[in-house]
Amino acid sequence: MRFVTGFETAQKLLDRRAGASDVNAVVEQSVRAVIEEVARDGDAALRHLTAKYDHVELKSFEVPRETIEAAKSAIDPELLAALETAASRIRAYHQDQREAISAMEAGMNGRQMFRPLERVGVYAPGGKAFYPSTVLMTAIPAKTAGVVEVILATPPGPDGNIPSPTLAAAAISGVDRVFSVGGAQAIAALAYGTESVPKVDKICGPGNIYVMTAKRLVYGTVAIDGLQGPSEVLIIADKQANPAFVASDMLAQAEHDALAQSVLVTTSQQLARQVMAAFTDWASNPVRREIVEKSLEERGIIAVVESLDEAIELANLYAPEHLLVLASDAERILKQVNNAGCAFIGDKASVAYGDYVAGPSHALPTGGTARFASPLNVLDFLKIIDVVRVDENMVKNLSLTAAAIAKAEGLAAHENALRLRMEAK
Numbered sequence: 001m002r003f004v005t006g007f008e009t010a011q012k013l014l015d016r017r018a019g020a021s022d023v024n025a026v027v028e029q030s031v032r033a034v035i036e037e038v039a040r041d042g043d044a045a046l047r048h049l050t051a052k053y054d055h056v057e058l059k060s061f062e063v064p065r066e067t068i069e070a071a072k073s074a075i076d077p078e079l080l081a082a083l084e085t086a087a088s089r090i091r092a093y094h095q096d097q098r099e100a101i102s103a104m105e106a107g108m109n110g111r112q113m114f115r116p117l118e119r120v121g122v123y124a125p126g127g128k129a130f131y132p133s134t135v136l137m138t139a140i141p142a143k144t145a146g147v148v149e150v151i152l153a154t155p156p157g158p159d160g161n162i163p164s165p166t167l168a169a170a171a172i173s174g175v176d177r178v179f180s181v182g183g184a185q186a187i188a189a190l191a192y193g194t195e196s197v198p199k200v201d202k203i204c205g206p207g208n209i210y211v212m213t214a215k216r217l218v219y220g221t222v223a224i225d226g227l228q229g230p231s232e233v234l235i236i237a238d239k240q241a242n243p244a245f246v247a248s249d250m251l252a253q254a255e256h257d258a259l260a261q262s263v264l265v266t267t268s269q270q271l272a273r274q275v276m277a278a279f280t281d282w283a284s285n286p287v288r289r290e291i292v293e294k295s296l297e298e299r300g301i302i303a304v305v306e307s308l309d310e311a312i313e314l315a316n317l318y319a320p321e322h323l324l325v326l327a328s329d330a331e332r333i334l335k336q337v338n339n340a341g342c343a344f345i346g347d348k349a350s351v352a353y354g355d356y357v358a359g360p361s362h363a364l365p366t367g368g369t370a371r372f373a374s375p376l377n378v379l380d381f382l383k384i385i386d387v388v389r390v391d392e393n394m395v396k397n398l399s400l401t402a403a404a405i406a407k408a409e410g411l412a413a414h415e416n417a418l419r420l421r422m423e424a425k
Helices: 007-014 025-041 043-053 065-074 077-107 132-145 164-173 183-192 209-218 243-254 269-282 289-299 308-318 330-335 351-356 392-408 412-423
Strands: 002-005 112-116 119-123 149-154 177-180 202-204 232-237 261-266 301-304 322-326 342-345 382-386
Touching: 002 007, 007 261, 007 301, 007 308, 025 043, 025 183, 025 209, 043 183, 065 164, 077 112, 077 132, 077 164, 119 132, 119 183, 132 149, 132 164, 149 164, 149 183, 183 202, 183 209, 232 243, 232 308, 243 261, 243 269, 243 289, 243 322, 243 351, 261 269, 261 289, 261 308, 269 301, 322 330, 322 351, 330 342, 342 351, 392 412
Parallel strands: 002 301, 119 149, 119 202, 149 177, 232 261, 232 322, 261 301, 322 342
Antiparallel strands: 112 382
């Protein structure tokens, strides 16, 4: 854990405006080979690569519809109820956005049309662990936008099957088809299509470095939502903050991955010491202990600064995936936040609410990309078509203007097209 004092020292650690390249040449070479194999050999490549990387022999990749629906009865009723509650909140949040977009479309007086994508692929990590929440957070915004067909790709477990909670989440989300395929080969299959897996228009969802590299390499053939890296949180806290709450969210972020980053920026030396003590108290907890300790030791940062204004400036420089404000006058602080994937405020706020039940998608920009990128939302699944209605008024008043620009650019056919219409009776 890095413990620093002062704005300038913290700035050197947290300013990500320059952006660091995380391209790994060895990984990229491996992923290129996978993509080429899938594009060339289709299902045969998927069988070979699934056996190689997942150690599972599969004859069929698509999960039958009845198996997907039956998964709801196969999981614990309490988990089913929790997934359904989370889904209803996620759906309601994005439905509000969809309605606002419809109102915007109407306000454009026919000058813009919004159309949903036809087919979207969502990827959910799996294998050793499973993440039904990721299915909810990616598929529901897509279906709410009106996407005709949502395809889920996720790795098979050691027994060759997709875990029931993941399938239950797919059923609840309205996913149309599920394929038991993971890794870079899943991204390639969604981008180029195989005998079994249909090609899609856009690929969304998190994954490891191989999945993210594959998404980057297929971009252009398909659209992607972004290149999500390790998870991160930056917490702004003052002396009023509960140190146990601060520590708990830093620990919760750290348990995602050894590469996850937990950052505290505080105006209180006392709070900083109390948070450090809380980490020591937690050390006896064996759950994901090695991951948490590695994350905090190698990437954790506590910075003590003079003022909340300095803390806000550091937050905007860091542009966190998750921004947690545990400080007095949080609303004032929020107004000064320019760069963050999702901001959490309230005396008892925690990023964990956003991970599961708050409503917005937890698919967020990472690695400082919140400077220019947004959370996954309904707009990710809509296309805008501009509409230009040419009437006599436009012909009369704008033809010469357009023709003058065309002439200056040396485009005689453009100028001619405009003059013909101006002169036509």
